[in-house]
Amino acid sequence: MSASTHAVPLYRLAHGRTGDKGNRSNISVIAYRPEDFALLVAQVTESRVAEAFAHRQPSRVKRYVLPKLHAMNFVIDDVLDGGVNGSLNLDSHGKALAFLLLDMTIEVPTTEEK
Amino acid sequence: MAAPLLIGAGAGFSGDRVDAAGPVVRTLAARRMPACLIYETLAERTLALAQLARRTDPEAGYEPLLPDMLAPVLGDCLRHGIRIVSNFGAANPPAAARRIVALARELGLRVPRIAIVRGDDLSSPAHRAMLREAIGPRLDEIEVASANAYIGAEPIAAALAAGAEIVVAGRVADPSLAVGPAMAHHGWRADDWTQLGRATMAGHLLECGAQVTGGYFADPGMKDVPGVHEPGFPIAQVAEDGSCEVFKADHTGGCVTLRTVKEQLLYEVHDPAAYLTPDVIADIAEAEVSQVAPDRVRVDSVRGHARPDRLKVNVCFEDGWLAEGEISYAGRGAEARARLAGDIVRRRLAGVLDVRIDLIGCVSVFADDAGRMRERVEPGDARDVRMRAAARHADRRVAERLAREVTALYTCGPAGGGGVRTSVRARLDTLSCFVPREAVPTSFEMAA
Numbered sequence: 316m317s318a319s320t321h322a323v324p325l326y327r328l329a330h331g332r333t334g335d336k337g338n339r340s341n342i343s344v345i346a347y348r349p350e351d352f353a354l355l356v357a358q359v360t361e362s363r364v365a366e367a368f369a370h371r372q373p374s375r376v377k378r379y380v381l382p383k384l385h386a387m388n389f390v391i392d393d394v395l396d397g398g399v400n401g402s403l404n405l406d407s408h409g410k411a412l413a414f415l416l417l418d419m420t421i422e423v424p425t426t427e428e429k
Numbered sequence: 430m431a432a433p434l435l436i437g438a439g440a441g442f443s444g445d446r447v448d449a450a451g452p453v454v455r456t457l458a459a460r461r462m463p464a465c466l467i468y469e470t471l472a473e474r475t476l477a478l479a480q481l482a483r484r485t486d487p488e489a490g491y492e493p494l495l496p497d498m499l500a501p502v503l504g505d506c507l508r509h510g511i512r513i514v515s516n517f518g519a520a521n522p523p524a525a526a527r528r529i530v531a532l533a534r535e536l537g538l539r540v541p542r543i544a545i546v547r548g549d550d551l552s553s554p555a556h557r558a559m560l561r562e563a564i565g566p567r568l569d570e571i572e573v574a575s576a577n578a579y580i581g582a583e584p585i586a587a588a589l590a591a592g593a594e595i596v597v598a599g600r601v602a603d604p605s606l607a608v609g610p611a612m613a614h615h616g617w618r619a620d621d622w623t624q625l626g627r628a629t630m631a632g633h634l635l636e637c638g639a640q641v642t643g644g645y646f647a648d649p650g651m652k653d654v655p656g657v658h659e660p661g662f663p664i665a666q667v668a669e670d671g672s673c674e675v676f677k678a679d680h681t682g683g684c685v686t687l688r689t690v691k692e693q694l695l696y697e698v699h700d701p702a703a704y705l706t707p708d709v710i711a712d713i714a715e716a717e718v719s720q721v722a723p724d725r726v727r728v729d730s731v732r733g734h735a736r737p738d739r740l741k742v743n744v745c746f747e748d749g750w751l752a753e754g755e756i757s758y759a760g761r762g763a764e765a766r767a768r769l770a771g772d773i774v775r776r777r778l779a780g781v782l783d784v785r786i787d788l789i790g791c792v793s794v795f796a797d798d799a800g801r802m803r804e805r806v807e808p809g810d811a812r813d814v815r816m817r818a819a820a821r822h823a824d825r826r827v828a829e830r831l832a833r834e835v836t837a838l839y840t841c842g843p844a845g846g847g848g849v850r851t852s853v854r855a856r857l858d859t860l861s862c863f864v865p866r867e868a869v870p871t872s873f874e875m876a877a
Contacts (some may be wrong), residue, residue, distance in 0.1 A: 321758050326651065330648070330652055330688060330692065331692070332645065332646075332692040332693070332695070332696055334695075334696040334697030334698070335697070336563065336699070337859070337861065339699070341695070341696075341697060341698060343691070343692060343695035343696070345688065345691050345692065345695075347688075348521070358625065359471055364490055370796070370797050370801040370802040370805065371797050372797075379700060379702075379714075380703055381695075381713070381716075381718045383715060383730070384691050384694070384695075384716065384717075384718065385714065386691055386695060388695050388698060388699075388701055390700075396797060396798040397676075397798075398859075399473070399474065400473070400474065400745075400748075400856065400857055400858045400859050401858060402798065403751070403785040403798045403819040403820065403821065404785075404794060404796075404797075404798065405787065405793060405817065405819075406760045406794035406796055411794045411795060415795050
């Protein structure tokens, strides 16, 4: 990124929620401010989300964009070590995972932030 | 019929707060509009446990909290004509209906007209061939605990149209609990896809109770929720065209905002243009939300498409044993001692069990069963860490070895380990498949 940007954690710009079905997780990423939505669409990509969950070895990450809600929905396959009945995780639903995704950093134009 | 229908949520899962429905019912009664109350209490695992309970006791197998959920509101519902629809029948709707009759008598109320919904339970031998075809040879290897189709709103609507005051179902799809009453009230047909799609998303917003009114939401400093200890449960006002406005019970905490509604709209949704239910394919790709009043959000532009030809079936089966053990370390070097404790357990069980190690306070729920994240995280100097070991095995006696190894850390492990807790539990696993809709006839019958 250029010198006129700085990194902020995604959780400053967006909120989200995790849902689960079987061994698949879906995580919404919703802009707090509509004006940030384009920035999020540009930077919170399928490949960056796959990277955030690399240790869980998901087989696929699919992003759906909902411009009218200023939201994105990420569907992450085979990310729950078997899911609610199969995983050895304390959080076998993966309820916490939205907060792993929201830890990602976003490059924000410095001037716009002021 | 032009008047909208109010649909209140009394519970969003088995184990939800039993005092939540009271304020909802008082609000419904005060509005003096056509109204009903739904309780969603079934998850995959809940139903399997219910089926196992029914095997040992023919009068068990429905939601254990049913009397606690209904007792505070049953009288008011009957007095004000607020009908009740729920899947709390679980594996045994007839027994649940009998329990409601008994409850009404205990409370000195008249016996309500209760309908039970049939057709979802596919666990009898008569359905074996159909399941075998849908699942394949894997079915021959498992001991089926429960097999249920996700059925839709039609039998619920039919029961209400026939005069039922309470409808007791088993595995109906969660949003169908709201779609059924809306269908009956507005006289929709089973192929009014737009209306059904909209009512489905109203049901979707209601089905997890407080999750749309400030539950599963608060994040101090980022997303604060007023009265967070007592969020009011949601009520949807569903219009004749299916569109809805969501609000919450009067005189309660929580909040209904664009943020709470957006989060819940996308909860457990995959493709937003194709949210599949037995009733309809709902489509929220173009959905819009607007705050029409404080704690009141309107949802527009939901669409509906023709329902799927097949129904989803979940087959639950017992699948070995899960063993867990935990021990705490605190103070200087706590993290190093907790890591060492985990290493000891793994070495002791090498070749016997594949053990997952969590370091609660350092790295746990974000991590993975194989330990890739734990190995990546640099050892730090956390001062309060709980080591958790977990493993599964087909043989209970082998699984129990994990519990014993964690317990032995008291005297054989690192310095200062305390607070051991262990458990060994039967595991339930699930297979999903799809069967033709025609193969799963549904119906209702009046039980009382």
